[in-house]
Amino acid sequence: MSEHTQLFGSCFCERNQYRVVVPTSQASAAQVFFDNGAVSRVAQATPIAAWLRVPLDWYESMTVAHFPDESHSSIKRTFQTPGHADPQRPVRRQFCGYCGTHLTAWDEARDADSVDVTLGSLFSQSLDQLRKLHLYPDWEDDSDASSAEEGGQADRNTEMEVDVAESKQPRARHLLQGDGMPYFENLVQDSRLGRIKRQTGSQSLPDGRVVQWSFVEIGSDVEVESETTHKRLRMA
Structure with missing residues (x-):
């Protein structure tokens, strides 16, 4: 560079x-x-x-x-x-x-x-x-939710399909004041934008690896195709 x-x-x-x-x-x-x-x-x-x-x-x-x-x-x-x-x-x-x-x-x-x-x-x-420069997140892949669960124990005998993050997405800082923006929330209410819910999480595996995942829920009949590459991990 x-x-x-x-x-x-x-x-x-x-x-x-x-x-x-x-x-x-x-x-x-x-x-x-x-x-x-x-x-x-x-x-x-x-x-x-x-x-x-x-x-x-x-x-x-x-x-x-x-x-x-x-x-x-x-x-x-x-x-x-x-x-x-x-x-x-x-x-x-x-x-x-x-x-x-x-x-x-x-x-x-x-x-x-x-x-x-x-x-x-x-x-x-x-x-x-x-x-x-990792200053501006990729909004299509970034999540609006910042919750993460770390340190959990995974079942050794289960097999699950998860997204393995290659790198941590940057998060833009905010100076949002008050209890959100009710007027803006009313604008997007019942629109496709207002029906999108995102949730992320992570879990530590016994071998030291950390699995991260992201769920996107759209409250409509719109079909969403994920372009994210999935990797199947077997925990034994």
Whole structure:
């Protein structure tokens, strides 16, 4: 793998363009997280705001004028909202002055050395790069449930078919507040999205191996074909 991974993104009209240069050996310093706080929710006009937090010196940006009368200051605009750590020190949010895309948020009081980049402004290829850096989970394989049972004893004389995980899926951090999001839950209620239930677990075998499994339950008549490779283990 290259010593650096470059992530690219822009606003919708592409007047604002940016690059995040991630040193491969320091990729763990970056973080994907979700926030449903009132300020982030309203600023991005979305139920859940998705962010990529990176050290400030990894982030580079530029503006591209489409017409002669456009200036850097008219393309890249800054709006301030109350800070999380200190309301007296506001969060500086940068957005496009033409298409309105929200690009970054910088909270000096919380961490002056890092910047939050809106995940949705990254190009699709860069989102794929996040998965390769183990920062962004593969949502098709990842589970919404975090429960796991460890240390259990398996029956030595049974044979079961289980999924053996090759690697642990990364999990994005969340800053979700309150008792969930009732308004969002009502939107997906009785939809296919709202009827999907996932459960994961693991079990330690007597020989030291750990078996992990994942169940997906869809409360509808939709047939689901699993592409996951199964391995049959005989415990004797």
